[in-house]
Amino acid sequence: MLSLLLDPSGLVPELDELNNTYGAQWSWLPDTMTANTSQWRRGQIGGPLAGWEYCLPEEYVYFDCDGVRLPSFAPGSGVDFAAVAVTPRDTTDVDAALFSPTNSSDAGFETSLEESFWGKGATELLLCNYTLAARTSYDVGITRVSEDTTSYVVDHASGGVRNPSLPVHGPFTLAASRTVQVHQFALPVGRHVFHLRNMSGTVDWAMALYDAERPFQNRSQGEERGWSWENGAGQDEEVVFVAAQPTLVALVVYKTGSSELAKSGSYQIELNTNPTGVDDSGPVAATRLSSSFPNPFTSSAAVRFELAHRADVAVEVYDVRGARVRTLARGLHEPGRHSLTWDGRDETGGRAPAGVYLVRMSAGGYHGQQKLVRVE
Numbered sequence: 139m140l141s142l143l144l145d146p147s148g149l150v151p152e153l154d155e156l157n158n159t160y161g162a163q164w165s166w167l168p169d170t171m172t173a174n175t176s177q178w179r180r181g182q183i184g185g186p187l188a189g190w191e192y193c194l195p196e197e198y199v200y201f202d203c204d205g206v207r208l209p210s211f212a213p214g215s216g217v218d219f220a221a222v223a224v225t226p227r228d229t230t231d232v233d234a235a236l237f238s239p240t241n242s243s244d245a246g247f248e249t250s251l252e253e254s255f256w257g258k259g260a261t262e263l264l265l266c267n268y269t270l271a272a273r274t275s276y277d278v279g280i281t282r283v284s285e286d287t288t289s290y291v292v293d294h295a296s297g298g299v300r301n302p303s304l305p306v307h308g309p310f311t312l313a314a315s316r317t318v319q320v321h322q323f324a325l326p327v328g329r330h331v332f333h334l335r336n337m338s339g340t341v342d343w344a345m346a347l348y349d350a351e352r353p354f355q356n357r358s359q360g361e362e363r364g365w366s367w368e369n370g371a372g373q374d375e376e377v378v379f380v381a382a383q384p385t386l387v388a389l390v391v392y393k394t395g396s397s398e399l400a401k402s403g404s405y406q407i408e409l410n411t412n413p414t415g416v417d418d419s420g421p422v423a424a425t426r427l428s429s430s431f432p433n434p435f436t437s438s439a440a441v442r443f444e445l446a447h448r449a450d451v452a453v454e455v456y457d458v459r460g461a462r463v464r465t466l467a468r469g470l471h472e473p474g475r476h477s478l479t480w481d482g483r484d485e486t487g488g489r490a491p492a493g494v495y496l497v498r499m500s501a502g503g504y505h506g507q508q509k510l511v512r513v514e
Contacts, residue, residue, distance in 0.1 A: 203280055225317050233253065293316055302325055320389070332364075332407060332409055346365040363438070428444055435511070445471055
């Protein structure tokens, strides 16, 4: 923000004393990050509205922000996903947004491509999917939500290609001041269990699964395909994903927030794949609709059922008025334990409103129903 105040003491008589201030926003060329490195940054001086009082009413202004430019990855580099994480040093608050790059001083950081807005002390996360997004650099704007935000870490990670036929990957290490890593998997059809096993340290791990259906995604959108971050410091985490067709995914592992910044820890990823989509951990005695998890849920829920025999199965979500919202499964399924994911969207792809829903299952002569609650 550039501001100018003329005749602040009112010593010069004027016909109009209300036009002595002028303010305008300009952007510096952001610092370019090196791939797979982190930076401690001070951020802009003052809060996100600093200097707005000097702008004329007709001038459109944006939140003041710090900025970095991400590295680009050429075709053939093997990198299809890259993530940037922003974590405040303490329990203050920062937000992050992704922008198209520009070298114009008066057009930078204006229209965001994606945004991440979590609370105090939380890690903000943004993901680029280069199978859909242009393989160029992108700018990240970091806004201090309050003036007491002192400094924060910006960490960049490009996707490492992992072989889905291998059962164990790693170990991997996230050192102090490093906060995020990305693992790319080209998954075959089947049920895939990603188990993050803590190998050393007391890091509070989080992991989220992202598909390749959108060019840019944020931390919350990782919950739609699968997420796990509630088990606490030094504990394992696990995500289950059922691929109905060959699917390219990014498994993003990150530190949950500011309390983890100074910690160093290592982990390995254990991948169990069953091509039938069935959990074969034991025989099933009876066909039934199992409990969904989590319930209530915000972004996605696992809808689970068990089959004692091979059967045609229909699993559908209805609202309380009896209108069908989404069909989760319809067709022949093998005996065993199955898990489906409802991403909180209807058949058109729109977000279903918060409220009570009914999951109904029919298989042979069995009919089951349970409540599933979506909250904002």
